[in-house]
Amino acid sequence: MLLNRGATPDAHTVYLAAFHADRRALELLLERGAPVDDSALAAPLTTGDVDVARLILDAGADAGRMIPAEALGEGDPGELPLIVAVRNGHSAELVELLLQRGADPNAPGRDGRTTHRLAVRQGRADLARALRRGGARAEVTDETEVDLFLAACLQNDRVAAEGALRRGWVRIDRLTDEDRAAIVHAADHGNLDAVRLMLELGFPIDSRGDDGTTPLHAAASAGSADVVQLLIHRGADIHARDTTFGGTPVVWASVGSGMRLGRCPNPDWVATIQLLINAGASIEDAWLTGAKTPSRDVAELLRAHGVSEPHSA
Numbered sequence: 001m002l003l004n005r006g007a008t009p010d011a012h013t014v015y016l017a018a019f020h021a022d023r024r025a026l027e028l029l030l031e032r033g034a035p036v037d038d039s040a041l042a043a044p045l046t047t048g049d050v051d052v053a054r055l056i057l058d059a060g061a062d063a064g065r066m067i068p069a070e071a072l073g074e075g076d077p078g079e080l081p082l083i084v085a086v087r088n089g090h091s092a093e094l095v096e097l098l099l100q101r102g103a104d105p106n107a108p109g110r111d112g113r114t115t116h117r118l119a120v121r122q123g124r125a126d127l128a129r130a131l132r133r134g135g136a137r138a139e140v141t142d143e144t145e146v147d148l149f150l151a152a153c154l155q156n157d158r159v160a161a162e163g164a165l166r167r168g169w170v171r172i173d174r175l176t177d178e179d180r181a182a183i184v185h186a187a188d189h190g191n192l193d194a195v196r197l198m199l200e201l202g203f204p205i206d207s208r209g210d211d212g213t214t215p216l217h218a219a220a221s222a223g224s225a226d227v228v229q230l231l232i233h234r235g236a237d238i239h240a241r242d243t244t245f246g247g248t249p250v251v252w253a254s255v256g257s258g259m260r261l262g263r264c265p266n267p268d269w270v271a272t273i274q275l276l277i278n279a280g281a282s283i284e285d286a287w288l289t290g291a292k293t294p295s296r297d298v299a300e301l302l303r304a305h306g307v308s309e310p311h312s313a
Contacts, residue, residue: 003032003147011037014059015071018043018052026052038062039071041081046072051098063101077111077230081116086118089189099134106137114139121147123154123187123194141305145169149181153201156193161201166169168245172202173239182207187231189298190224205236212243213252222262225271238281251275254286254302257295270297283307 003009014034017026030036036059044053045067057063058163064252069078079087082103085094099105108114116136119127132138149170152160166172183203186194195215206214216236221225228249232238241248247255250273256262256271277283286296287302289310294302299309 003028008032011035011039014056015039015043018056021048023055024053030055038065039068039135041073042067042084043080044085044094045088045090047087048094050091050094052213053094057097057101061107063098063103064107066194077110079109080104080107082107082115082240083118086124086131087121089122089124089185090126092126094129095127096134100129103133105131117147118130119305121150121182123151125151125155126238138199146175150179152196153198153203154184154191154290156191156197158197159270161197165201177208180204180207183215184213184218187219187224187227188222188262188264189272190219190222190227190262190266192224192226192230195227199230199234205231206240208243211245214240214242214249216240216249217242217252217257218262219247219264220249220276221256221270222264223253223256223267223269223272224264225268225275226266228272228275232279233273238276238279248281248282248283248285250286251288253291253292254298255288257291257298259291270301273298273301277305 008027010030014026014029014036017029018027018040036056040056041053041061042054044050063081066078066080066082072084080103082095082098082105085098105116109118114136116128116131116138119131145164149161149164154165158313165172180203183195183198186198186209208214209218214236215227215240215254216231217240219231239248253269253276257307273283280286283302284307287299287307287310
């Protein structure tokens, strides 16, 4: 109706529409000639929606151009689309689409790593194969042993991981903060076996990942109740605050329920928050407003524990 009454959408409108699960609004905007800029691909590279990525590429987005920092989120520098897709751990289909549309498989990200090396570090053999088929070089660097060790951890390959440590190729106390953040990555994906293995190998339970989150923050935001239970049992700090927003794991679970954060295959935010409550976590500030409001089920749980919906400013 708005388009029929003369509304003129801009590129930011397209960017916002691309986040919605219902693609009809995006399709209407593109059919009416709404402009597409370098920010638009940030949406499907966040959600992993291959069909939306294809729509935006068909409308003129360039798979080889840098996505601006402001489109990727607070504290996130600008980056190439292919790097973002691999870093976010999306499907090989999405990676292959970007390669088909001109993404350079060997272009380094802002940290100097190529997409292939990033895929290896994340234990994503499927993405590494897709990248090699698209022309990526399987480079060998001084840090290759660490990459392979982290891959073994994320794949729950105890034999390979312990072998690397036994032979002295890798030492836990010499891993960088970024290397140790692999346990946060595993928690975000609900990878219980990998988190357990890394804890047993000596990864610090308070390792920090993006936004200064701990593994417990990541598991809570992803609704990974079994990982949360493991981390609480192993002594994770239920009151820890991330270094970007100052939120506790309960807050991240509440926000995650509404925004459906993380990549846990079977998220259960109600069970996650109940585990944290049972462990003594405060839920006083767990209900945020606006885009970060909790899901309906989590809102009911918070009400049952005496938390009222705050008034918007």
